[in-house]
Amino acid sequence: MSRLKQFSVGVAIVLVLLLSACGGGTTGEVPNKDNSGEGTESSEAVALYKKRCISCHGTELQGRAGPNLQQVGAKLTEEEIVDVVSNGRKGMPKFESSLTTEQIQSLAAWLAEHK
Numbered sequence: 001m002s003r004l005k006q007f008s009v010g011v012a013i014v015l016v017l018l019l020s021a022c023g024g025g026t027t028g029e030v031p032n033k034d035n036s037g038e039g040t041e042s043s044e045a046v047a048l049y050k051k052r053c054i055s056c057h058g059t060e061l062q063g064r065a066g067p068n069l070q071q072v073g074a075k076l077t078e079e080e081i082v083d084v085v086s087n088g089r090k091g092m093p094k095f096e097s098s099l100t101t102e103q104i105q106s107l108a109a110w111l112a113e114h115k
């Protein structure tokens with residue numbers, strides 16, 4: 001009985017591993033295909049956001065450890081966002097040494113559009 005249980009748990013784990021391996025490969029959606037001429041700057045910002053900011057500001061900018069950024073553009077100017085991201089503030093780490101000025105600029109421009 002418990003042997004059988006262990007076996008099926010094992011099978012389930014293997015299946016999950018196989019599925020997630022495939023998901024990372026060629027079967028995923030192709031998000032860039034239809035808007036490839038324009039918006040390259042914001043997709044760079046989105047990629048950076050996902051890599052560096054999502055853990056504190058959430059998948060939808062809704063906030064986690066850090067504040068909600070969905071309307072940050074109504075509160076801060078692009079320059080102010082550059083400043084916060086470069087130099088940090090309280091719980092917000094500074095990124096001036098881990099991101100280039102260009103990367104911070106594109107993040108700020110993208111965030112400033114969120115009003």
Ligand code: HEC
Pocket residue numbers: 048049052053054055056057065066067068069072075076081084085089090091092093095107111
């Ligand atoms: C370790 C967690 C953490 C990470 C990672 C992080 N932030 Fe923050 N962020 C915070 C916290 C906490 C605050 C609030 C700071 C304060 O209270 O002054 C904040 C504030 C901000 C603000 C100001 C919001 C406001 O309403 O004034 C901006 C803009 C911002 N973060 C952007 C970013 C960007 C862009 C990244 C990725 C490059 C990032 N953050 C990564 C924690 C984080």
